[in-house]
Amino acid sequence: MTTENITRTLVSSATLNRRRGRILYWIVATLVIAGFTAIFLGPLYFMFTDGLKSTKESVQSPPTLYPHAVHPGNYIDAWNGTGIARLLGNTLYYAFGALAFQLVFDVAAAYAISKLRPRFGDAIFGLMLATLMIPALVLVVPQYLTVADVPVVHLNLIGSPAAIWLPSVANGFSIFLLKRFFDSIPDDLMHAAEIDGAGRIKILWSIVLPMSRPILAVVSIFAVTSVWKDFLWPKLVEGGYSPTRETLNVGLTQAANTSPQNMVIAASAIAAVPAIIFFLVFQRNIMAGLTVGGLKG
């Protein structure tokens, strides 16, 4: 039994160190570890192995627990047949473009609200926060019509990446996180730089941003994953072009209607790989971001 746990929890270490406690603990621990592995990794196991089955085996009843004849070629066929490389490329392009736009515009705005404090800055900030009360899906119709004919400039953004990038800047949550973090940076630091003759952009670039790395990481992860996981909006604004401009989620759903079952599962598995790698690499930041950002479902 490891004794490194710092605070006591529901069950005390003393109870666990007793013979009966230890036995009970190991029964529960084994059950939990086995159960979680089955529930959360089990489906993924089938995702990767069902993709290896032949078309016939994949629609056989009862289903086989492992591929009786392994067809690794399915993955190559799925890669070629569903144009998944292009879908993946599109999605990454939209996701990192949205990230760049958010980092530039939202950081600048949060910096202005927090540190430059122009007149009415707080009122504008309040209006930005108010958008958090209205979830994006509810506004999908007027938003779609607006993107199809942007007021004032009369541009049609449908089919252009800007239809995803620009609306992603209007993210009250990012502004809130950034502004709250910038508030915690002492003004004195900036006054010192000001006396040394640094301008506003220079202060932002060489004082504020280097101190804000943790929150920039959180905002970046939110920005990338929200585009990565989005479905309805990219379906509406990037659908129906050739060559396709669709995202992974949208393209995959469409390919599912026309492809055999084993191809669909193989393509789903391929689509899941970048997300799994991204998660395993950044898991610390991703899971910390959940609580750093206060709460967001």
Next chain:
Amino acid sequence: MAEQVLLGPGKRSIPRSPAGGPQAPRRRFVVNLRHNLAGYGFMAGAVACFALFSWYPMIREFIMSFQGTHRDPVTRLPKTTWVGWRNYTRIFHDPTFAAAWKNTVEFSLLALLIGFAVPFVVAIVLNELRHARGYLRVLVYLPVMLPPASALLLFQYFYDPNVGLFDHLLHVLHLPTSQFVQSSGSAMVSVVIASTWMNMGGTTLIYLAALQNIPGELYEAAELDGAGILGRIRHVTIPQTRLILSMMLMLQIVGTMQLFIEPFILTNGGAGPDNSTISVVNLIYQYAFNLSGSSNYNSASALGVLLMLVLGVFSALYLWISRDRDK
């Protein structure tokens, strides 16, 4: 002297300019103006995006819900006119309207029952384990990161009543088999199960963080007073996490009432057998972007306004509950 006023008119320690002189008020005005303009310059990009893609659509949804489009009998051009509450009365008379709200509420309740309680219990158990904690946290959160289409296509396959894994599992366990998403009785429950699998990681980890903040002495004291495990959960764990539980409850209601992609993929378009899985957002989508050409943005807007009002209430409750959390 403008460069001396880079930072806002907050508490500043250094006196700026030699005060006084006949031109001081005028110069201060120019300086303030330049300062404000610089601030607005930094905000311009974000404000423009908010205005175009958030504030304006919000107002426009209200306006459109009271408008209608029809062809002018003379010029044959589409014309927009005010129609009062006609869009609202039209959607009230649509039988799908009631089904969509019923399904959405049913999904929310089921998702809360499962998606609110299960993560709490899971978090309590995880918090007690001294082993494999990192591994279990990664496991719970992994599905959250998957592309939703991947996860849902996989579940659609599992749910197949003939060749699916779940049917086989029920069979092996000698339980009554089910038609899952293909029968109106079990379709919604199947949607909830898939959705919970995909989404419970976030909630679990937030609860886990809250549990870790409970001071150990409280448990110690409760145990000395003779409280058993359940007693400690009831008298320490739940009161100590009450705030975060109620915040998550509001967030989950807002989140689950926006149900869209799960029925859309699992039941090929979202309606499901006998409209048993159509959600409000699915119906907005159908009204607005129906492929059969009967698309009607105004009815969709009216429905959007209704959903906006309902969700607005829960969002406001969330803000009210969390108002002094940061203090």
